[in-house]
Amino acid sequence: MEDLANPWELGPSEFIDLDRTLRDIPVGENLTDELDLQLRISSGASSTWTELCSEMRVVVLAEAGAGKTWEIRNLAQRLRHEGKVAFFVRLELLADNFDLAFEPGKYPEFQAWLAGQDEAWLLLDSVDEARLRHPGDFAVAIKRIAAGLGAASARAHIVLTGRISAWRPATDLALCAEQLPHPSSRRKTRVEQGDDGSAGSTIGTVSDRGKAGGPTYGYRLVALEDLNDDQVGRFIAARGVTEPAAFVDAVERADAKGFAGRPQDLDELVDFWRDEQRIGSRWDILTASIERRLKERDQNRADVQPLSSDRALLGAQTLAAAVTLIGVPVIRVPDGEDGADGLAAAAVLPRWTPAETGVLLQRPIFDGAIYGTVRFHHRSVREFLAAKGLPTGSLMRPRDWASNSYSSAANTGSRCSRRCSAPSCLGWCSWTRAYAGASLPLRPKSP
Numbered sequence: 001m002e003d004l005a006n007p008w009e010l011g012p013s014e015f016i017d018l019d020r021t022l023r024d025i026p027v028g029e030n031l032t033d034e035l036d037l038q039l040r041i042s043s044g045a046s047s048t049w050t051e052l053c054s055e056m057r058v059v060v061l062a063e064a065g066a067g068k069t070w071e072i073r074n075l076a077q078r079l080r081h082e083g084k085v086a087f088f089v090r091l092e093l094l095a096d097n098f099d100l101a102f103e104p105g106k107y108p109e110f111q112a113w114l115a116g117q118d119e120a121w122l123l124l125d126s127v128d129e130a131r132l133r134h135p136g137d138f139a140v141a142i143k144r145i146a147a148g149l150g151a152a153s154a155r156a157h158i159v160l161t162g163r164i165s166a167w168r169p170a171t172d173l174a175l176c177a178e179q180l181p182h183p184s185s186r187r188k189t190r191v192e193q194g195d196d197g198s199a200g201s202t203i204g205t206v207s208d209r210g211k212a213g214g215p216t217y218g219y220r221l222v223a224l225e226d227l228n229d230d231q232v233g234r235f236i237a238a239r240g241v242t243e244p245a246a247f248v249d250a251v252e253r254a255d256a257k258g259f260a261g262r263p264q265d266l267d268e269l270v271d272f273w274r275d276e277q278r279i280g281s282r283w284d285i286l287t288a289s290i291e292r293r294l295k296e297r298d299q300n301r302a303d304v305q306p307l308s309s310d311r312a313l314l315g316a317q318t319l320a321a322a323v324t325l326i327g328v329p330v331i332r333v334p335d336g337e338d339g340a341d342g343l344a345a346a347a348v349l350p351r352w353t354p355a356e357t358g359v360l361l362q363r364p365i366f367d368g369a370i371y372g373t374v375r376f377h378h379r380s381v382r383e384f385l386a387a388k389g390l391p392t393g394s395l396m397r398p399r400d401w402a403s404n405s406y407s408s409a410a411n412t413g414s415r416c417s418r419r420c421s422a423p424s425c426l427g428w429c430s431w432t433r434a435y436a437g438a439s440l441p442l443r444p445k446s447p
Contacts, residue, residue, distance in 0.1 A: 015070050015073075015074050016234070016235055016238045016239075016263075017074065018227065018231040018234055018235060018263075019048065019231070020049070020067070020071055020224060020225065020227075020231070021046035021047065021048060021225045022046065022047050022048075022049075022052065022060065022222040022223060022224050022225060023041050023042050023043075023044070023046055023047070023222060023223050023225055024041075024042045024044065024047070024220065024221065024222055024223075025037050025040050025041055025042065025061065025221040025222060025223055026040060026042055027040060027169055027216060027221060028040070031169055031170045031173070032169065032170050033168040033169060033170045033171050035169045035170070037061065037164050037167065037169060037221070037223075038164060041223045046225060047222065049071070049075055049078075052159070052220070052222065053075075053079070053121065053157065055157065055220050056156075056157055056158070056182055056183055056184065056218070057157075057158055057176070057180070057182050057217075057218055057219040057220065058157075058158070058159045058160070058219070058220045058221075058222065059159075059160045059161075059162070059167070059173075059176075059219055059220070059221045059222070060072070060159060060160065060161045060162075060222055060223075060224055061161070061162055061163065061164040061167055061221065061222070061223050061224070062161075062163070062164060062223060062224035063163055063164055063165065063262070063367075064163060064264070064367045064377060065262040065263065065264030065265055065377070066224050066226070066262045066263070066264075067224070067262070067263040067264070068125065068126060068161040068162075068224060069125050069126065069161070070263070071224065072088065072123040072125055072159060072161055073088050073123070073125070075121075075123060075159075076088040076103075076121070076123050079121050084119075084120070084121065085109075085113050085118055085119070085120035085121070086120060086121040086122075086123065087102055087103070087106055087109070087110055087120065087121070087122050087123065088102075088103050088106075088123045088125065089101050089102055089122060089123065089124050089125070089145070090125060090129070091124050091125060091126060091127065091129060091138065091141045091142075091160075092126075092129040092137070092141070094140070094141035094144045094145055095137050095140040095141050095144065098144055098148060113152070114149075114150075114152050117155070118155070119155040119156070119157065120155065120156055120157070121156070121157040121158075121159065122145070122149075122156050122157070122158050122159070123159045123161075124141075124145065124158065124159065124160045124161070125161045126160075126161040126162045126163070127160060127161065127162025127163070127166050127167055127172065128162050128163045128166035131166065135372075138172070138175075139175055142175055142176060142179050142180065143179055145179075145180070146179035146180050149180075153180055153181075153183065154183035155183070156183075158180055160176065163367070164223065165367075165375075173216065173217065173219060173221075174217075176217075176219060177217030177218070177219065181217065181218075182217060182218030182219070184218065226261030226262065227260065227261055227262070227263065227266065229248075232248070232260050232266065233248070235263065235266055236248075236266070236270055239267070239270045240274075241270060241273065241274075247270075247273055247279070250273070250278060250279035250280075251269065251279055253279070254279045254280060254281055254282055254284075254285060255282050256269065256279060256282060256285050258380065259285060259289070259378075265289075265378075268288070268289050268292060269285065271292070272284070272285065272288045272289075275288075286380065286381060286384045289378075289381060290313070290316070290365060290381060290384070290385065291309075293363060293364045293365035293377065293381075294309065294312045294313060294316060294363050294365055295309070295363070296359075296363065307356060307359045307360060311356075312360055312363065315349055315352065315356075315357075315360045316360065316363075316365060316385050317385045317386070317388045318348055318349060319331060319343075319345065319348055319349070319385075320376065320381075320382045320383070320384075320385035320386040320388075321385070321386040322343055322348045323343055323376070323382065323386075324382060324383060324386040325386075326343060328342060328343045329375050329376075330342035330343065330373040330374070330375050331343050331344075331345050331348075331361065331366075331373060331374050331375065332344050332345055332372060332373050333345060333357075333358065333361050333372055333373065333374060334346055334354040334357050334358050334361075341373070342372075342373040345357050345361060361374050364377065365377055365381065
């Protein structure tokens with residue numbers, strides 16, 4: 001979870017321009033918040049940032065570690081170098097500090113732009129960060145930027161970013177269309193009924209793309225693609241890997257290509273390569289990734305909120321085993337919203353204080369809190385930890401883990417049977433068998 005006290009600090013790495021590509025997400029006519037956008041990503045031709053810059057309303061979605069923030073912050077700089085007006089804006093700061101949501105020194109430029117007639121690009125990052133404190137903060141942020149723009153929204157190219165798992169397809173799109181409508185059409189999109197009562201043609205959409213993709217109100221939804229082989233090669237070269245061919249070959253032999261698709265994960269592979277001069281097995285990669293992600297990178301925060309490596313590992317193992325066996329991927333944080341769905345962290349870790357649990361759930365092994373819940377950053381990491389957690393004997397019975405809303409899950413198909421028929425169990429069962437091998441240690445090495 002990002003430290004909001006330093007919202008402009010992205011980390012020690014420098015941006016590496018990889019000419020990232022994006023794919024459209026056709027949402028279809030039956031738009032609901034339950035729509036799985038991952039399954040909707042188009043298999044058609046990719047688009048570039050240059051192509052998207054011609055659009056007036058764009059939503060860019062990807063999962064944590066994909067590089068969304070780096071990409072659009074760099075896009076703002078590139079547009080400025082081309083002589084255009086562009087602003088990178090932190091959505092999570094808009095609700096309380098409108099001027100501080102802009103990059104240092106840029107708010108006066110924004111005010112000057114409002115007084116003129118030029119077009120501009122507003123790059124709003126990001127939907128999930130805006131919901132860190134409260135789910136309603138995103139709506140407040142959108143309403144504030146809309147009020148701040150006023151009539152100037154008609155000459156503003158607006159790009160929103162967010163995690164694909166944090167975007168509510170129907171609710172969020174309707175909010176954005178209401179507050180920041182596409183400038184070429186202020187009329188609302190509606191669907192006419194046919195004579196037989198069935199859905200007829202879409203009326204009032206702003207472009208052919210909108211008509212083809214369903215009621216998107218003129219907004220274009222796209223997904224940031226994972227890195228391809230060429231981009232991986234450019235990334236590792238820029239990160240100083242002196243033998244790129246050997247690195248790529250080692251990644252393939254270790255079956256670690258799944259960790260090379262997102263820049264944040266690829267960065268970890270590069271760090272492992274530098275430390276060990278090898279990629280090693282998938283076991284090695286996961287162990288190293290878990291060790292890094294369970295550490296607090298901010299020393300000041302680590303001093304104020306100490307949590308030993310051993311205890312952090314044990315807690316992560318226990319939570320991973322619980323969510324895997326019950327089949328509930330999300331975990332409720334101690335101070336989450338009342339009524340939020342998910343596995344109650346406090347029930348899984350009853351001997352932990354709320355402060356300790358909160359510290360653990362802020363470690364980067366978990367994606368940031370959305371709607372009062374977190375989830376493991378990688379499914380493979382969760383399965384690996386679950387296999388480690390089960391032999392420790394530290395787990396309670398399933399009925400003790402579950403929150404009220406999921407109490408039945410522990411006693412249905414979500415529970416792992418002896419034959420492990422539940423799909424959610426297959427990954428960790430493979431690791432459990434690996435732990436049983438004579439050549440592999442049952443317990444993790446001490447950090």
